[in-house]
Amino acid sequence: MADPRGFLTTRERELPRRRPVPVRIKDWKEVYEEQDLTVLRRQAGRCMDCGIPFCHSGCPLGNLIPEWNDLAWKGDWGEAIERLHATNNFPEFTGRLCPAPCETACVLGINQPAVTIKQVEVTTAEQAFAFGAVKPQPPERLSGKTVAVVGSGPAGLAVAQQLTRAGHTVAVYERADKAGGLLRYGIPEFKMEKSVLDRRLEQMVAEGTRFRTGVDVGADITGEQLRKRYNAIVLTTGSTIPRDLPVPGRDLDGVVQxxxxxxxxxxxxxxxxxxxxxxxxxxxxxxxxxxxxxxxxxxxxxxxxxxxxxxxxxxxxxxxxxxxxxxxxxxxxxxxxxxxxxxxxxxxxxxxxxxxxx
Ligand code: SF4
Incomplete structure (x- = not known):
């Protein structure tokens, strides 16, 4: 358990500050300032290590939240990232972008503000990268099987990383010029700088995942060709077909998706x-x-x-x-x-x- 009295001695959430509005709207950098690690660890220490951690079930990934809250409280970033990566390939993405249903499910939230779980997550990831604890994990031996992953958004990247580490030879197909899908072209820089994505892609390349960008599956290469070339195909495409608003004037100049x-x-x-x-x-x-x-x-x-x-x-x-x-x-x-x-x-x-x- 993290600090046994943490939730009694610290009853408020402490989050990093957002950069001043007049400053940040003049650039595209991320909005949040770095948080003092002492404050972050104090927040992690508020976790009660609940007998039934509702945060687990709130999290779509089933993240092992009390385990890494405890490790973050101790400042053991190496172990913390191990436990975080056990259920989540990319905590540096989710720690920035997820709406954090873990926090609305946190038991502490019944009678005081929830643990700042998402902030602990992103800080753990950033500390781990900073200290070199996030290293490529190439497979020890190859399976001899090949897999094509179609789509390089977060789902495609996660499946590609898992399959590569399992020893399969994986190629990720992406029709855009760079990998990342919505992470690259949908999410604004002020929410997640693309260097965060590129850092993770570098790890994946070092592990052996191959990226075939600028290839539109179905146009540049057929499904049949892919099936001949690979033992398995995983479809992880998103959708670029927007939900339209069929009202008069929708076609006017200046009305865009x-x-x-x-x-x-x-x-x-x-x-x-x-x-x-x-x-x-x-x-x-x-x-x-x-x-x-x-x-x-x-x-x-x-x-x-x-x-x-x-x-x-x-x-x-x-x-x-x-x-x-x-x-x-x-x-x-x-x-x-x-x-x-x-x-x-x-x-x-x-x-x-x-x-x-x-
Ligand atoms: S529900 Fe909240 S207090 Fe309980 S283990 Fe999860 S993060 Fe900690």
Missing amino acids: AMTYLPQANRAALGEEVPDQIVATGKDVIVIGGGDTGADCIGTALRQGARSVTSLEILPQPGMDRSPDQPWPTYPMIFRVASAHEEGGERLYAVSTSAILG
């Missing part, structure tokens, strides 16, 4: 030339949809220098606390302020778009 807008912005943020890039500079922007993708668009538009940003959410504004029909340990609909919301713009609720005029 997030997954058209965000990848262009991500490329430009990394210094790529993007022909005919859609930019929000000097424009009045409306973001339809109040979820995470909407927040990504808000943060991106503000960094591009939009004159105004208004977000429209179809549901009513949720309350600050759990409603009775969403009790602990469910993941509740409550009012949340993403970093992008803090940066500017207006949020309107209970707005259903019936037409776009222009």
Whole structure:
């Protein structure tokens, strides 16, 4: 168990600070500052090592949270990353991007703020990388079997890493020019810098995973050809077919899907030339949809220098606390302020778009 009295002596959550808004909207770097390790370890020490750790069942990966909370509290980053990697190939991604249903399921959350599990996760990963504890793990022997993984998003990368380490010869096919899928072209740099992704890809290459980027399976190579060449194929594709909003005015100039807008912005943020890039500079922007993708668009538009940003959410504004029909340990609909919301713009609720005029 982490600190046996930790949850009694520290009753508040302590999270890293976000960089000041006027500073961070002038660049694309990650929003959060590094957290003092003493504070982080104090938070890890609040974990009660519950007899029934509800955080386990809240986590879609079944992360062994109390085990690595204890190790993080002790500052044993080498062991902590071992336990973290036992269920999660990429804690540096989830520790930045996951909505953390483990925290809303944390037993401590019944009568005081939950353990800052997600922050412990990302810090453990970063400490482990910093101290060289994340090393390539090539297989000791090869199985002689070959596998094609189609799609290089997080699912494809995880399956490729596991199969490579098991000794199979794995090639990951990606139609974009670089691997990573949504991690690279969907998630803005201010939420996860791409150097974090590239660092993990380097480990995978060193382990023996091969990447075939710029290959569109189904167009450049057929499924039949893949089946002839490989013993097995794993399909881990995402979808670039967006959910449309079939209202009058949808076809007007300047009405674009997030997954058209965000990848262009991500490329430009990394210094790529993007022909005919859609930019929000000097424009009045409306973001339809109040979820995470909407927040990504808000943060991106503000960094591009939009004159105004208004977000429209179809549901009513949720309350600050759990409603009775969403009790602990469910993941509740409550009012949340993403970093992008803090940066500017207006949020309107209970707005259903019936037409776009222009
Ligand atoms: S539910 Fe919370 S307090 Fe209990 S083991 Fe998990 S993180 Fe620790």
